[in-house]
Amino acid sequence: MRKSKFLKHINQLGEEELREELTLLFDKLPEVKTFYKFELGDTKAKEKYYTRIKNDIKSKFATRSFKKPRRPRIQKINSMLSQLRKDVVFEFELIDIYLFTVECGVNFMHEYYFQSEPLYNLILKYFEKACHLCENNLMQDQYKQRCNNIVQKLKFYKAIGEDCLSLYQDTFEN
Secondary structure, eight states: HHHHHHHHHHSSOOOHHHHHHHHHHHOOOHHHHHHHHHOOOOOHHHHHHHHHHHHHHHHHHOOOSSSSSOOHHHHHHHHHHHHHHHHHHGGGGHHHHHHHHHHHHHHHHHHHHHOOOHHHHHHHHHHHHHHHHHHHTTTTHHHHHHHHHHEEEEEESSHEEEEEEEEIIIIIIO
């Protein structure tokens, strides 16, 4: 169905019919429920949702063995974050989650002396996205210290450290 046909259908409905239609959508489609949870929900509900997402991300980096750590579940993290990107109403709400993901990745590298190309790519990808969102939403002051801490931890890793430093300088120092 095209948007014009949909708009024509909506224009023909009365106020009570529109309410019934919205209620039906809310009950039948989880995406609509999630959208309204973000749009109309209170800050406690949003905070609870973001805390759950952070715990899920943290669990994807969890491992039992220090000597032979299991690889982070990067594919699952990417799919969770892409779903979250579809759910949120405002882009700037993703900055905290992206930086949390990067911090988890950097901590995993340090704690287990683990280095891999997929982990580097994950860290670089979400650090870049967070920096761009900070810049686009003029939130550099709010996240500068957190990003600086990440860059300082990565300075011992030449390739990724230089890339993240460059992103940091472009976003926060220019």
